[in-house]
Amino acid sequence: MSKVIVVTGTASGLGKATVEKFSAEGWDVVATVRKEADLKVHDGNPRVRTLLLDVDDEGAAAGFAEAALAAFGRVDALVNNAGSYQMGPLEASTMEQVHGQFQTNVFGLIAVTKAFLPTFRAQRSGVVVNISSLTAEQGYPYNAAYAASKAAVATLSEALSMELAEFGIVVRAIMPGQHATRIFTKIDAAAEVPEDYQAGIASFFGATPMTGSSPSVTADAVYRAVLDPAPEQVRVYTGPDSEAIPHAKRILGPQEYWREFREAAVGRPSALFRTLVPAPGSEPLQRDV
Template sequence: MSKVIVVTGTASGLGKATVEKFSGEGWDVVATVRKEADLGVHDANPRVRTLLLDVDDESAAPAFAEQALAAFGRVDALVNNAGSYQMGPLEGSTMKQIHGQFQTNVFGLIAVTKAFLPTFRTQRSGVVVNIASLTAEQGYPYSGVYAASKAAVATLSEALSMELAEFGVAVRAIMPGQHATRIFTKIDVATEVPEDYQAGIESFFGVTPMTGSSPQVTADVIYRSVIDPSLEQVRFYAGPDSTAIPHAKRILGPQEYWAEFREAAVGRPSALWRALIPAPGAEPLEREI
């Protein structure tokens, strides 16, 4: 019998690549989309059942979990991929935008996870994969709210890993670096930015490319995290810029790493930083982390 995985937010980008990866490896997939117009996105793939789900609606999660279980008769893994990106200085972000960022990236993720935990606990097996971000490791300027939401996801994943280990359930936090997906075309930009911030914003985004690894790179890491039999490892890094981070921190130590990162983030990377941290589009590093 084929194993079954649930993947949220699959209309494009990383979610779609994850659906294609798992179905290509022989898994059956329950894929979610937020818009009715996207329900046909996986129609050509006989291994995929596509369901509507808006993760912002916490009350929809229990009924969705029942639908997902009914689709193929079981669920072996859950990938919480649906998310959004709110950008801009904190002062210029409205509280509505900030609440919305956490509603999608944290509270919606929690609600969906809670809906599947009784199944995983009862069957004494399962994998919960939460998509965090490289920004959870260090806060980039003008993405602080997004980074905070992803840091919450990473920390929650570590706590859940210990809570659920006795039931044979693994929990992973995937830490993608910069990757080339449509998230950069769906940015919720701060709307009340004082003029004083404009120079800093232009300087930062002038030296920070909005490009990166293919989403297939991260989809491959997600697959590896799901089939990994260990319960102990939580953080899995994806993309050359991300996989280099733990290595750089070991070499530099936390204080020197932070000093180097601050300079690099504003366009003044040292020769040491350039040697340790490859560009987002570079070849993945062959390195144990």
């Protein structure tokens, strides 16, 4: 019998690539989309059942879990990929935007996870993979609410990895670097930004290319994370800019890394930082350690 995985937020980007990866590897997939217009996005793939789910609606999680279980008769893994991106100075972001960022990226993720835990606990097996972000490790300017929400996802994953280990449930947080997805076309941007911020915004985004690794890079990492039975490693780094972080912190130490990162974030990276942390979308460095 084929194994079954549930993936949220699959209309494009990392979610769509993850559906394609697992179905190609012989898994059956329950894929979610938020809009009815996207229900046909996986048409032609007989291993995929596409269901509507707005993760912001916490009350829908339990019914969705029942429907997902009914689709193929079982669920072996859950990938919480659905998310949103709120950008801009915190001062100019409305509280509604900040609450919305956490509703999608944290509270919705928690509701969906809770809906599947009774099944995983009863069968004494299951994998939960939460898509966090590189920003959980180092908060970029003008991304404060997004970074905070993704840091919450990473820490939540670490706590759950210990809380659920006795039931045979493995929990991981994927930490993608910058990826070439449609997220930059779906930004919930702060409005009425004070003029004082404009120079800093121009400096930061001028130094940060809106490019990155292919979504398939993270989809491959999610696949490996689901198959790895060892519960100890929770944070999984994907993409050259993300994979470099643990290495750079070992070399520089946390305080010096933070100092170097602050300079790099505004377009003043040192030669050492450029060596240790490649730009988004570049080839990963070959290291001996």
